[in-house]
Amino acid sequence: MTAATHDGAADRHPPAYLRPGSWAAVGIGGTLGTLARHGVDTLAGAADALTWSTAAVNLLGAFLLGLVLEIGTRRATGHRAREVALLLAGTGFLGAFTTYSTFAVQIVTLLERDARAALGYGVGLVLCGLLAAGCGVLLGTRLRRGRSGPGVTGGTSGPPAAGRPLDPHAADRRVGPHTTVTPDPRATDGPADDGARR
Numbered sequence: 001m002t003a004a005t006h007d008g009a010a011d012r013h014p015p016a017y018l019r020p021g022s023w024a025a026v027g028i029g030g031t032l033g034t035l036a037r038h039g040v041d042t043l044a045g046a047a048d049a050l051t052w053s054t055a056a057v058n059l060l061g062a063f064l065l066g067l068v069l070e071i072g073t074r075r076a077t078g079h080r081a082r083e084v085a086l087l088l089a090g091t092g093f094l095g096a097f098t099t100y101s102t103f104a105v106q107i108v109t110l111l112e113r114d115a116r117a118a119l120g121y122g123v124g125l126v127l128c129g130l131l132a133a134g135c136g137v138l139l140g141t142r143l144r145r146g147r148s149g150p151g152v153t154g155g156t157s158g159p160p161a162a163g164r165p166l167d168p169h170a171a172d173r174r175v176g177p178h179t180t181v182t183p184d185p186r187a188t189d190g191p192a193d194d195g196a197r198r
Contacts, residue, residue: 025084029092037097051110054102055125061098062129065090066136071144 037057044053072086103125110118 021084022087025088026092026095029088029094030096033093033096033098036093037099051106051121054099054106055121055128058098058103058125059128059132061094063132063136065094065098066133067140068094068136070137070140 040053040057068086068090072082072090103122107118107122110121
């Protein structure tokens with residue numbers, strides 16, 4: 001019964017990569033990303049400037065991808081619309097906006113003229129891309145924590161937060177017949193103590 005129930009739930013809610021809506025989101029995002037990269041290359045103009053436009057596109061794309069994944073992945077789990085938006089922006093748009101094939105062709109072209117320049121361009125762009133992605137993740141983390149607001153984490157003192165269920169085991173920790181209670185030695189101002197002092 002349990003296995004059949006899980007199989008039925010899986011059929012009703014297939015993974016994101018099996019949904020036609022996800023395919024459409026990736027396709028639309030990829031089309032827009034390709035057009036955006038073509039626009040950057042067109043603005044760059046000269047053939048020599050295409051190397052720097054590719055570097056700029058890849059660095060910007062790495063930064064935005066780190067930012068989008070840090071914010072979107074944690075919020076998209078279990079939300080169909082957010083999952084589709086993440087696929088559109090991350091896999092689709094930024095996946096097409098950045099380019100590895102053009103980057104590889106440019107390195108081969110540079111190798112024919114200057115091996116040191118090709119090595120510096122290739123290694124430098126990869127390292128800068130990792131740094132840009134890390135900066136995007138850090139910014140996404142700060143933005144996500146900023147939305148949570150102060151006081152999210154704290155100690156156990158104070159009343160329970162609104163909407164938080166009470167401890168279901170609190171009643172089990174009440175004083176019972178077999179519980180030994182140690183009296184406070186300071187609370188000895190009873191009649192017997194008064195007579196002893198007299």
